Amino acid sequence: MNVLLIGASRGIGLEFARQYLDAGDRVIATARDAEGLARLNELGAETLQIDVSDPASISGLSWKLDGEKIDVAIYVAGVWSTGGALSPPTREAFDHVMHTNVLGAMQALPQVAPWVEEAGGKFAFITSGLGQISTAQSSYAWTYRVSKAALNMAVVAAQSDYPKATFIALCPGWVQTDMGGAGAPLTVEASVGAMRATLAKITRKDKAKFLHHDGQPYPSW
Ligand SMILES: NC(=O)c1ccc[n+]([C@@H]2O[C@H](COP(=O)([O-])OP(=O)(O)OC[C@H]3O[C@@H](n4cnc5c(N)ncnc54)[C@H](OP(=O)(O)O)[C@@H]3O)[C@@H](O)[C@H]2O)c1
Numbered sequence: 001m002n003v004l005l006i007g008a009s010r011g012i013g014l015e016f017a018r019q020y021l022d023a024g025d026r027v028i029a030t031a032r033d034a035e036g037l038a039r040l041n042e043l044g045a046e047t048l049q050i051d052v053s054d055p056a057s058i059s060g061l062s063w064k065l066d067g068e069k070i071d072v073a074i075y076v077a078g079v080w081s082t083g084g085a086l087s088p089p090t091r092e093a094f095d096h097v098m099h100t101n102v103l104g105a106m107q108a109l110p111q112v113a114p115w116v117e118e119a120g121g122k123f124a125f126i127t128s129g130l131g132q133i134s135t136a137q138s139s140y141a142w143t144y145r146v147s148k149a150a151l152n153m154a155v156v157a158a159q160s161d162y163p164k165a166t167f168i169a170l171c172p173g174w175v176q177t178d179m180g181g182a183g184a185p186l187t188v189e190a191s192v193g194a195m196r197a198t199l200a201k202i203t204r205k206d207k208a209k210f211l212h213h214d215g216q217p218y219p220s221w
Pocket of ligand 1: 010011033050078080175178
């Protein structure tokens with residue numbers, strides 16, 4: 001199986017690389033700096049250097065994948081932000097989060113989806129339950145919530161343009177990474193193992209769904 005991971009230098013992305021390589025799959029993985037690329041190379045992944053928040057950096061992705069059949073693609077890159085609605089976000093803070101979590105995914109999607117369609121494959125976008133509008137009860141991590149809700153819309157809205165691929169918005173749970181912190185209930189191994197199992201079992205009937213790491217559907221967006 002050919003697997004593409006976008007934003008895999010550490011945390012959940014790096015663990016996806018480790019587990020897919022251990023399973024015997026071919027992994028093409030992106031990172032934005034030399035340290036991240038070296039970690040992926042050491043595992044045995046093929047690497048591409050991409051900063052997802054920079055359209056110029058990500059613009060070459062399609063031709064770098066020219067002729068590939070991607071069975072599973074995963075957009076993992078993301079950044080966190082604190083701060084609620086009692087004060088406005090700065091433009092810099094807003095742009096940092098939105099460019100990484102939303103613009104990067106919207107730049108990647110049209111470049112990668114045709115190669116996923118070649119394989120009749122699956123394209124997962126790592127989102128968050130904090131992006132669920134129907135259950136939001138506070139403005140905690142306001143800009144991050146907005147970014148993941150926007151990411152979810154980007155995924156669902158794009159699905160019909162790529163009918164031979166299956167897109168999903170996939171929440172990893174609260175996971176022990178640099179972002180999730182040591183107090184998170186899920187280890188990165190368990191979260192990624194569950195997400196791999198979910199990706200293996202979804203079918204075309206699951207197109208444009210919002211799923212928990214274990215494959216349970218969110219009842220609403
Ligand atoms: N951990 C959780 O509890 C949790 C919960 C819900 C959702 N998520 C989502 O899961 C995904 C992975 O999070 P994580 O927990 O693994 O976080 P993490 O440990 O902080 O890793 C974030 C990853 O995103 C990459 N990244 C950030 N900005 C980038 C850019 N401009 N270009 C390329 N790569 C970039 C980082 O690369 P660098 O090393 O170069 O910074 C790193 O590989 C994110 O989308 C996050 O929102 C996490």
